[in-house]
Amino acid sequence: MIENVKTFCRNCSALCAMEIEVEDGRMLRARPDGSVSPYGAYLCPKGQSAIEFHNGAENRLFESLARGVDGVLAPIEAEAALDAIGAKLKALVAEHGPRCVAVYHGTGAYRTVLGGLMERAFVAALGTPNFFSTMTIDQSAKWVTMARMGVMASGKNALRDCDVALLAGGNPLVTHQGAPFALAESGAPSRGFEAARANGCKVILVDPRRTETARHADLLIQPLPGHDAAIFAAIAHILLRDGMFDRAFVEKWCNGLDAVREAVAPFTPELAAARADIPVEQIELAAKWLGEGRRVYAGSGTGPSFSAHSNTNDHMIELVNALCGGYRREGDRMRNPGTLRTKPAYEMAVSPTRSFEQEPRCLSADTGQLLGEMPSALLPGEIMADHPDRIRALIVLGGDPLMAVGDPVVAQPAFEHLDLLVCLDARLNATGRIADYVLATSQPFERHEISIPGDALYPAPFAQYTRPVVEKPGGVLHDWEVFWALAARMGLPLTFKFWNYGLRFEDIAEGLPLSGDVRPDPEDLCRFLAAGSAVPFDELLTHPEGVRPAMQDHFVQPAPINTGRLELMPPDVAAELAAILAEEEDRRFAYRLTSRRILHALNGAFRDAGQTRRRLKVNFAYMIPDDMAREGLADDDPVEIASEHGVIVTRAKAEDRLRRGVISMTHMFGPLVSTGDLDADGGANVGQLTSLTQDLEPINFMPRFSGIPVNVSKREA
Numbered sequence: 141m142i143e144n145v146k147t148f149c150r151n152c153s154a155l156c157a158m159e160i161e162v163e164d165g166r167m168l169r170a171r172p173d174g175s176v177s178p179y180g181a182y183l184c185p186k187g188q189s190a191i192e193f194h195n196g197a198e199n200r201l202f203e204s205l206a207r208g209v210d211g212v213l214a215p216i217e218a219e220a221a222l223d224a225i226g227a228k229l230k231a232l233v234a235e236h237g238p239r240c241v242a243v244y245h246g247t248g249a250y251r252t253v254l255g256g257l258m259e260r261a262f263v264a265a266l267g268t269p270n271f272f273s274t275m276t277i278d279q280s281a282k283w284v285t286m287a288r289m290g291v292m293a294s295g296k297n298a299l300r301d302c303d304v305a306l307l308a309g310g311n312p313l314v315t316h317q318g319a320p321f322a323l324a325e326s327g328a329p330s331r332g333f334e335a336a337r338a339n340g341c342k343v344i345l346v347d348p349r350r351t352e353t354a355r356h357a358d359l360l361i362q363p364l365p366g367h368d369a370a371i372f373a374a375i376a377h378i379l380l381r382d383g384m385f386d387r388a389f390v391e392k393w394c395n396g397l398d399a400v401r402e403a404v405a406p407f408t409p410e411l412a413a414a415r416a417d418i419p420v421e422q423i424e425l426a427a428k429w430l431g432e433g434r435r436v437y438a439g440s441g442t443g444p445s446f447s448a449h450s451n452t453n454d455h456m457i458e459l460v461n462a463l464c465g466g467y468r469r470e471g472d473r474m475r476n477p478g479t480l481r482t483k484p485a486y487e488m489a490v491s492p493t494r495s496f497e498q499e500p501r502c503l504s505a506d507t508g509q510l511l512g513e514m515p516s517a518l519l520p521g522e523i524m525a526d527h528p529d530r531i532r533a534l535i536v537l538g539g540d541p542l543m544a545v546g547d548p549v550v551a552q553p554a555f556e557h558l559d560l561l562v563c564l565d566a567r568l569n570a571t572g573r574i575a576d577y578v579l580a581t582s583q584p585f586e587r588h589e590i591s592i593p594g595d596a597l598y599p600a601p602f603a604q605y606t607r608p609v610v611e612k613p614g615g616v617l618h619d620w621e622v623f624w625a626l627a628a629r630m631g632l633p634l635t636f637k638f639w640n641y642g643l644r645f646e647d648i649a650e651g652l653p654l655s656g657d658v659r660p661d662p663e664d665l666c667r668f669l670a671a672g673s674a675v676p677f678d679e680l681l682t683h684p685e686g687v688r689p690a691m692q693d694h695f696v697q698p699a700p701i702n703t704g705r706l707e708l709m710p711p712d713v714a715a716e717l718a719a720i721l722a723e724e725e726d727r728r729f730a731y732r733l734t735s736r737r738i739l740h741a742l743n744g745a746f747r748d749a750g751q752t753r754r755r756l757k758v759n760f761a762y763m764i765p766d767d768m769a770r771e772g773l774a775d776d777d778p779v780e781i782a783s784e785h786g787v788i789v790t791r792a793k794a795e796d797r798l799r800r801g802v803i804s805m806t807h808m809f810g811p812l813v814s815t816g817d818l819d820a821d822g823g824a825n826v827g828q829l830t831s832l833t834q835d836l837e838p839i840n841f842m843p844r845f846s847g848i849p850v851n852v853s854k855r856e857a
């Protein structure tokens with residue numbers, strides 16, 4: 141008998157509502173369910189690939205693995221693996237203290253709400269500062285900006301409220317990556333852009349590639365990568381030159397306007413245009429629109445955060461936003477104040493914390509935490525440090541850190557140096573291949589979930605709760621169960637809490653103490669999380685399609701206290717700008733390799749799904765036809781790409797969406813290090829072109845993942 145079960149996808153923060161056809165405990169296919177979802181009916185190809193993955197595609201792991209004395213990974217009973225890992229962790233902590241244990245939270249971890257929160261509870265109970273996540277190998281430049289500039293507590297304007305909206309280096313039509321940092325609605329992203337433009341919003345994109353999102357752009361600027369700091373300094377220069385900034389906002393909430401004037405004075409539009417190889421008129425037009433806008437948004441995706449000067453790039457983009465007063469203001473109606481947690485918003489500046497200058501510190505570099513996390517690019521250094529507090533054990537929840545940090549020459553020996561490496565994953569990835577244990581974990585449709593990751597992102601109040609659609613296979617563990625079981629074996633008392641970014645775990649008053657003897661019921665955990673929900677948990681239970689609560693309007697409130705101010709131009713940012721001004725172009729390399737993402741895969745996940753592989757035998761090196769002709773390349777020709785740090789081979793592909801001098805390639809393809817057989821490898825790891833010792837940004841130690849200087853040459857077959 142075929143049953144239709146309502147649930148939601150958990151691959152990305154869109155959390156698309158769906159209906160799954162189930163026959164005899166096996167899922168057949170997924171359909172979008174727009175009956176209540178604020179995004180309407182929407183599903184991307186990964187929704188269907190998820191069903192196939194649950195059913196065993198992409199070599200899904202159905203049993204845990206342990207490395208034997210022969211050095212080979214072999215199946216192990218889950219309970220035996222937990223016993224061995226718990227004992228080893230306990231011994232390491234007894235000998236070296238809790239700091240020797242680190243946790244890495246990968247992209248697979250963000251959508252397992254119970255797994256992620258149990259992981260936080262475990263880390264808090266253990267008391268280690270070594271929490272790493274993909275966020276610090278991704279857009280931690282945004283956290284650096286928050287730490288150096290401060291934040292407006294009311295948040296940025298929503299797309300649909302804007303009359304001018306600018307996005308630098310993001311492609312939400314493909315990535316569904318939107319608020320709070322980038323401009324977009326996560327689900328059905330085109331609908332948000334269409335609605336905003338129907339209201340008269342002008343959309344500006346700054347991207348070397350004419351992205352899929354560019355179909356919604358009124359102005360597309362296609363610069364060489366790595367010049368966002370100069371471009372946005374020039375936009376600030378014009379706003380100040382023409383007096384077209386929000387003077388009232390700046391006077392009320394900001395310090396440092398004179399320092400901004402001084403720092404951006406040399407960044408004339410002509411200088412930025414020459415450096416980024418774009419028409420000066422485009423910079424003038426973008427500045428004019430932003431300056432005239434009443435409700436403005438300027439933000440970015442990964443592009444500027446991956447490129448040279450990423451912290452400065454991001455600071456300058458946020459500076460332009462601040463000069464335009466691009467935040468929700470007192471009296472503004474909030475489209476979504478949150479359903480599971482309804483939060484008041486205040487028009488109030490929170491002063492910079494400069495948290496990275498405080499304790500706890502890293503061992504291998506002079507820096508500290510950002511939002512309670514250590515920089516992921518320092519993981520290898522923190523393992524190899526000649527220090528009693530070095531990292532000796534690493535637990536990876538839903539990630540592939542060895543691949544993600546790049547530079548395998550530096551990273552691999554470090555990961556191999558660990559006393560204990562444990563991966564919780566449903567795939568055997570590059571990190572898993574060198575791990576001591578790989579714990580096979582359940583997949584979303586096999587578990588209970590509540591829509592916390594979407595709570596503040598939905599374009600309107602909405603919440604959804606789901607029970608498992610199918611039972612989990614016998615041999616696999618739930619992610620949350622692993623952390624609970626390890627804590628029990630280590631004698632650590634866990635308190636389960638509703639943690640969110642910006643909160644310190646220990647400061648959260650309400651918690652659910654868990655017993656190490658009684659396995660918690662996941663539905664009880666979700667009920668606890670929904671305790672403050674605008675929709676009672678029992679109503680969510682009876683409405684698996686989700687609920688849109690009837691809520692009274694929420695408005696941004698006046699500041700309860702009035703002490704914080706944004707620092708627009710702290711001295712370190714001014715010094716970075718001065719250094720950029722003095723910098724010369726690296727002419728040894730003819731091209732710049734840029735990052736991009738593909739619709740059918742989610743970093744390493746679904747890379748080997750049928751619909752991905754039918755399109756992408758390898759991760760192609762995309763170039764414009766003119767550049768290909770100059771290098772004597774035709775479609776599918778093997779091409780060697782060499783940076784200062786490494787060489788990879790892939791196949792070339794023409795794409796007229798690019799600009800000259802730019803190659804565009806996606807990541808997480810191929811093995812960690814190429815075997816030399818491109819087709820057998822199924823692609824090449826762009827991380828081999830990156831460095832963990834050179835070109836690292838200050839503060840967050842972000843490696844250069846975009847705008848990498850490279851040369852290309854045809855590889856003779």
Ligand SMILES: Nc1nc2c(c(=O)[nH]1)N[C@H]1C(S)=C(S)[C@@H](COP(=O)(O)OP(=O)(O)OC[C@H]3O[C@@H](n4cnc5c(=O)[nH]c(N)nc54)[C@H](O)[C@@H]3O)O[C@H]1N2
Pocket residue numbers: 152247278308309310311312314315316317346347348349351364365366367368440441442443444447734735736737738739740741742743804846847
């Ligand atoms: N389908 C799919 N969705 C995903 C992912 C995925 O792999 N696949 N990954 C998820 C993750 S982990 C993340 S972090 C997000 C990322 O989400 P996005 O930031 O939207 O990612 P991209 O599509 O790579 O967009 C980055 C853009 O930056 C441009 N760019 C590169 N260098 C520069 C530069 O120096 N300056 C400027 N201005 N632009 C530049 C590139 O051309 C590219 O279009 O997506 C998430 N969603």
Ligand SMILES: Nc1nc2c(c(=O)[nH]1)N[C@H]1C(S)=C(S)[C@@H](COP(=O)(O)OP(=O)(O)OC[C@H]3O[C@@H](n4cnc5c(=O)[nH]c(N)nc54)[C@H](O)[C@@H]3O)O[C@H]1N2
Pocket residue numbers: 246247248249252274275277278279442537538539540541543544545546564565566567569581582583584619735736742743744745807808826827830845
């Ligand atoms: N050169 C280069 N390097 C990059 C990037 C780049 O563009 N270029 N991008 C950077 C960015 S933005 C990011 S976010 C990182 C990505 O880095 P990671 O997140 O570390 O890498 P993924 O391959 O996405 O790993 C996610 C893992 O989660 C697993 N998974 C999926 N669902 C579940 C689940 O429910 N439970 C568990 N336990 N596991 C699950 C998947 O099988 C997969 O192995 O890479 C960074 N590194």
Ligand code: SF4
Pocket residue numbers: 149150151152153154155156182183184185186187316327
């Ligand atoms: S956009 Fe795609 S991957 Fe993201 S939740 Fe929706 S169906 Fe899933």
Ligand SMILES: [Mo]
Pocket residue numbers: 247274278
């Ligand atoms: Mo990411």
